[in-house]
Amino acid sequence: MSEACEFCEIVDRDDPDVREVYRDEFVVAFFPLEPAVLGHVLIVPRRHVPDIWGLDPDEAAQISRAALLLADAIREAMRPEGLNVIQSNGEAATQTVQHLHVHLVPRRTGDAMGPIWPAETDYSEESKERAMLNVRGAAQRLLASAEPPIAPEDRRKHLDYIQAVVTRQSAASAAAKGWLLPIVTATFGFALTQRSWPLAGLGLVAVVLFAYLDANYLRSEKQFRRLYNTVARSSRKVPLFTLDPVDAEEPQRSDAPAMSRWTKAVRAYLPERSIWASWSIAPFYIALLLLGTGVAIVSAL
Numbered sequence: 001m002s003e004a005c006e007f008c009e010i011v012d013r014d015d016p017d018v019r020e021v022y023r024d025e026f027v028v029a030f031f032p033l034e035p036a037v038l039g040h041v042l043i044v045p046r047r048h049v050p051d052i053w054g055l056d057p058d059e060a061a062q063i064s065r066a067a068l069l070l071a072d073a074i075r076e077a078m079r080p081e082g083l084n085v086i087q088s089n090g091e092a093a094t095q096t097v098q099h100l101h102v103h104l105v106p107r108r109t110g111d112a113m114g115p116i117w118p119a120e121t122d123y124s125e126e127s128k129e130r131a132m133l134n135v136r137g138a139a140q141r142l143l144a145s146a147e148p149p150i151a152p153e154d155r156r157k158h159l160d161y162i163q164a165v166v167t168r169q170s171a172a173s174a175a176a177k178g179w180l181l182p183i184v185t186a187t188f189g190f191a192l193t194q195r196s197w198p199l200a201g202l203g204l205v206a207v208v209l210f211a212y213l214d215a216n217y218l219r220s221e222k223q224f225r226r227l228y229n230t231v232a233r234s235s236r237k238v239p240l241f242t243l244d245p246v247d248a249e250e251p252q253r254s255d256a257p258a259m260s261r262w263t264k265a266v267r268a269y270l271p272e273r274s275i276w277a278s279w280s281i282a283p284f285y286i287a288l289l290l291l292g293t294g295v296a297i298v299s300a301l
Contacts, residue, residue, distance in 0.1 A: 007044045007099035022070060025233055026062035029070055036113050039078040039106040041070055047236065049100045051089040057149060058234035063102060070104055080106030084116065150240060155231065158241050162228045165243060169221035173214050177284065180210040184288055188295045200296035207292060211285040215271040218280060223248075 009015045011028050019031035021041060029043045043066050045059050055063075071083060086103040088095040105113060187203030190196065223245035230236055230248040238247040259267075276282060 005048060005097070005099050007042075007097055007101065008048050011044065011046050021073075022066065024066070026059070027066045029066060036103075036105055037107070037111050039074050039080065041074065041104040043067055043070065043102040043104065044099055050098045051095070051100055052087065053089070055100060056234060056237055062234075067102055067104065074104055074106050078106045080108055082107040084113070086116075154240060158231055159228060161241065161243060162224055162231065166221055166224045166228065169217050169224065173217040173221070173280065176210055176214045176217065180206065180288070183210075184292065188292060191295050191299045195299050197296045197300040200292055200299050204289065204292040204296065207285060207288045211281065212271075214285070215275050215281050218278060219271040219275050220245075222275070 006015070010018045010020070010030060017033070020028065021031065022029035022043075025046070027043055027045055029041050032040060032042050043063060045055070045063060047059065049055050049059065067085060071085070074080065074083065084103065084105040084107055086105060087101070089100075107113060183206045184203045187199050187206065191198075191200035191203065224243075227238070227242075227245045227248040230238060236248070236250075
């Protein structure tokens with residue numbers, strides 16, 4: 001989310017006054033507070049994109065699909081005589097909110113919108129020819145340097161690779177719990193029979209170590225799930241077949257303060273609080289820690 005972006009607030013459901021008409025995993029559509037005509041709809045991408053030059057081809061396809069759906073909905077609901085599809089970029093083009101948006105404006109003869117094109121222009125044939133050649137040349141250069149679009153089959157393979165990693169992390173987490181149970185059974189059991197609190201302490205150390213291992217498995221799984229969602233939804237551009245979860249994260253702002261070595265180390269090696277508090281970590285390991293503590297107390301008496 002971009003700071004102070006009113007459309008980002010709508011995307012994040014932070015605006016209680018919005019008249020939302022459509023939402024999916026890629027776009028949100030709503031009535032503006034001051035519609036040009038009744039039935040006027042705005043479509044915005046969920047990702048903050050300031051203008052058309054920041055839009056990815058996949059996002060453009062998603063916005064176009066939503067525009068077609070909502071154009072049909074407007075025709076059925078409002079019965080207009082026509083429809084304007086307007087997308088403005090920059091202050092000179094009347095863009096007032098720096099979050100890309102598409103206007104769908106149902107039209108009727110004599111409505112409040114009025115004409116949107118000049119009655120006539122007086123450009124010379126030479127200037128029109130020169131502009132045509134410049135734009136055509138630029139299009140050809142950009143096409144030659146553009147990256148080829150990602151084939152659907154390549155995207156599916158990429159998702160399969162990421163899902164395989166997620167599955168391995170989940171299996172490793174389950175295996176860690178399976179390895180721990182015989183260890184604590186043996187150490188706590190011997191601690192009770194031998195009245196040896198150090199054995200119970202050894203079992204508690206094993207619980208802490210396996211909790212740390214399991215929490216890191218869970219953190220890795222969640223990171224790869226974010227990467228999976230990013231690739232599946234095309235919410236940001238990532239290298240094809242990447243298996244680096246960092247590629248799914250928003251890049252750090254250039255004006256953000258640099259992290260200290262200690263902060264970097266903590267982020268790299270210590271799972272965040274939400275991981276420790278998750279249902280697959282906290283209940284299981286807290287129960288074992290309480291059990292081990294009780295065994296240690298009884299063994300010491």
